[in-house]
Amino acid sequence: MSIVALIGYAAHVEAGQESLIAVDSGTVELVRLVREHGPLSRADIGEHTGWARVTVNQRLDRTLDAGLLHTPGTVTSARGRPAAQFAVNAQRAHLLVADIGASGMRLARTDLAGRVQRRVDQQIDIADGPDVVLTAVVEGLGALDEPGTPLWGVGVSVPGPVESATGTVISPPIMTGWDGTCIPRRLGERFGPLIFVDNDVNAMVVGERASVYADVDDLLLIKVGTGVGAGIIANGRTLRGANGSAGDIGHIRADVESDRQAPLCKCGQLGCVEAYAGGWAIMRDLADAGQPVASVDQVVAAVQNGDALATRLVRDAGRVLGSTVADAVGLLNPAVIVIGGQLSATGEHLLAGVRERIYSRSLPLAMRDLHIAASGLAGDSGVLGLAHGVLDRLFTTDHLNAALALG
């Protein structure tokens, strides 16, 4: 449990307001088991854990008292007495998440199963700095935080590197003014002890895995929005790297065969992948060709309306991406590649180029059973991943007791 995240809890406990219901590590283990394996009967629980029936019942009683689990009314049908099923009580509390991008953010309220209950999209400019943006986040989330159930956790993603232990933004390339911002410290006072912060692409890849590819341990997500980034799950865990800057695929030198002068990237180098295939690069090319558009969404709209130039540019972008992703496939050997971000809404126009290059470049073994697809989560990947990340931390002895103390 991070120091930052516990500040609120410590203050709470020191004020003498011990919660009436508390859980121990065994009970938490039970909740985690049920969360992972879906509805289970008492017998199932005993098999999974090796606990004696008495122990199972004791712990079940405690989770039921705390409202963490509930029996979803139903039972199974077999021959004899039907077994009661136990599942996470998703309505026991709620979470709030904010998936912050460079030019817009999606705020959402989810239940404890990570399902989105309400969602709001809002325009922002990340370059306005943490004071402006986080104020908007607090207001927006506050509006979603209806009473009724308690708020048990908050998740925030930002388009830059995050030191995951403390939730501090570190040396972000594009987030002007954010360096060193400790987001949990800014939000903790208003929203309680559990504030989870991650990089936007990391949140997306976690969301894809949690929602669609639950049994896949090696997953690569390419976000193609204004810029280009990658989120990696390897060995079933988010790959962050030594400084939290892993997955920086946008500023790899692109492998292009044209004789065209390598374009200047926002990072200061020449010929980065992003400078060919990012949303801003396509907008630049459209403008250069006399067809200026105002946003990446308009690029997507143009492609969907059959605009020839926009379509060609997106297909070219797919090929550039594909060449680089093919290298990443050799290095990481993922089982699934998901293409997300705004431009993934162009579907096959972008995917075709990616597939073409990957299939022509990668070695057979790395491609065996390789699945390549566009995200099907309609832009919710990040939000879902944040909810999942918060829940992973919530179902922990310390955090859960802190949450139960809230109500």
Next chain:
Amino acid sequence: MSIVALIGYAAHVEAGQESLIAVDSGTVELVRLVREHGPLSRADIGEHTGWARVTVNQRLDRTLDAGLLHTPGTVTSARGRPAAQFAVNAQRAHLLVADIGASGMRLARTDLAGRVQRRVDQQIDIADGPDVVLTAVVEGLGALDEPGTPLWGVGVSVPGPVESATGTVISPPIMTGWDGTCIPRRLGERFGPLIFVDNDVNAMVVGERASVYADVDDLLLIKVGTGVGAGIIANGRTLRGANGSAGDIGHIRADVESDRQAPLCKCGQLGCVEAYAGGWAIMRDLADAGQPVASVDQVVAAVQNGDALATRLVRDAGRVLGSTVADAVGLLNPAVIVIGGQLSATGEHLLAGVRERIYSRSLPLAMRDLHIAASGLAGDSGVLGLAHGVLDRLFTTDHLNAALALG
């Protein structure tokens, strides 16, 4: 515990030869703790585990009876009564490991601390197939397996993808005739239940971490020998990928600016990194220039003797490697990059090019504190990594009891 690995043990137990000394999971946990944290006193153990003193003593007694731990004679000096120190009894048994390369292998005998006791290098040709090569391995290891202490585990690495759960070679690009070979099944009869098999570069990176970079969780090892490969440790664990083919950096398209025709790689594609920077590519270039050499070691010797052409080729190879490694740095954000393999013996000649490209291409955040060095283990990386891998599996309830049953 893999099915394959337990065949020997099961047969043993069914024969009615129960071991006299057995350990439970708590005891094994103690051994692992001591292995990880070095010599500990009883008080240290209690602090680390939270166990009561009685429990600590009970478990210590069992490990001492089994000979797994011992007090290294000495004690600490403080004010009061000196604390007895407990450490893994490295001489309790021994391991045998075989680091098999394309054209040669290194066999070694190690103690339970993973220290090499004896080592033998031997020429082989991997393309002779599993029957010939594994026979040589069995003979060579048998010669190292002196009596005295029991043999508790064997490690084997091969230059190709391995399905780590079963130790089966799968779809190797260069190991003709090896596809589907289950190495534990071939060696288990002769060498007992615990046969650990891994890819050569994975073993190397584990060895570097275990021996030199114990506290580094994100490590990238580039092996530059006849071919080029990479071993990756991310989040403190070996990154194998979905099919065990992760780290295939040798067949990424090289980023070269010359107008020279892209060379044909052994994998059938044009312009792979290995076709520029691998040992065989440098031998080819030397031959093309009228200076043929017979082996990669002779390339190294030529550089060390100051041969101008060989030196230039190695430096060029370093640059090609560096460009590709720079991409990998962006993707993985390692804390340390180790250059290993035969060509790393050229030291700065190879490193200079690598460093040049990485420093000019990578983003500042990914390079912050990035450490780049040649391996200092004199070719023992793989052997040490194998020993470490075997020990990780040996110190497990099932395997340890199987081992204790052997003596």
Next chain:
DNA sequence: TCCTTAATGGCTTGAACCAGACATTAATAC
């Protein structure tokens, strides 16, 4: 309605362990 089946609940026993309270033991400082 009665029987069979499978899931639960209750209760008792014994093993493993933690928490303390004291008693010992082995160095160091005077």
Next chain:
DNA sequence: GTATTAATGTCTGGTTCAAGCCATTAAGGA
């Protein structure tokens, strides 16, 4: 040698939990 100090040994409850034996409970089927 004697006092001080820190590491160990030992012993006594008290708690947690696995195992096993029986009694209940709730469906489906004859």
